[in-house]
Amino acid sequence: MSVPKHIAIIMDGNGRWAKKRFLPRVSGHVKGVSRVKEIVEYCSVLGVRYLTLFAFGRDNWKRPQEEVSFLMNLLSEQISKEFYKLHDKNVKIRFIGDRARLSTLIQEQMDSIEQLTSNNTAINLNIAIDYSGTYDIVQAVNKVIATNPNAPITEDDFSKYLLLYPDPNPDLFIRTSGESRISNFLLWQISYSECYFTEKLWPDFNKKALDIAIQWFNSRERRFGMISEQIQGVL
Ligand code: FPP
Secondary structure, three states: OOOOOEEEEEOOOHHHHHHHOOOOHHHHHHHHHHHHHHHHHHHHHHOOOEEEEEEEEHHHHHOOHHHHHHHHHHHHHHHHHHHHHHHHOOEEEEEEOOHHHOOHHHHHHHHHHHHHHOOOOOEEEEEEEEEOHHHHHHHHHHHHHHHOOOOOOOHHHHHOOOOOOOOOOOOEEEEOOOOOOOOOOOOHHHOOOEEEEOOOOHHHOOHHHHHHHHHHHHHOOOOOOOOHHHHHOOO
16 A cells, blocks of 8 residues: 655544534544644654644634634644654654744744754654645745746746745645535645545544545546556556
């Protein structure tokens, strides 16, 4: 079985997981965090080279203030304590998104864990915070304008200004919780990703669920605009 080089995940369904158990929504996020750790470590063991997780979208600021504060505190706590354990497991951590609206404390925590883990080699973990795909494209356009406003640009060169660069595009895109939307996560970068949608809620997405997603990925024929015979080498 071949393992995708890059997996991107929308970790959805924390709130519904909690609601089903008559718990406050935030306890779904707490359970979600423990799945993050499990899936990061499992991906590393499997040999996945890049894992990109959508932790907080630009539209998530519109949630009730208490939930936003809880999520920010949870992130801060994870970055300052738990992510050091990922460093011990040789995980390289990077954040993508607009840092300007985050607290100075979180920005400093992000900088320091990125610096600390920058030479790690087990797996590249990207965490998207205050991220959206449209934001990513617009910030890239603005950088292009600032650098070289008059010259035409190629697709390859443009992609160098996107926040995920220099990582390759995701091979497998997963969304949990039964929704079949992209919800403004990576847009440019998933142009040829295989998209897997599962009913499982994120707090229930365990190693076995990831195995099933990877098996499904292996059943797909990726043609990148070509025809089957070309991919199979008979043409
Ligand atoms: C979506 O579920 C989940 C989020 C908006 C937050 C995801 C955050 C975590 C899993 C925890 C923090 C992550 C890291 C990397 C430390 P939802 O609340 O939209 O669920 P619902 O659709 O059922 O309401």
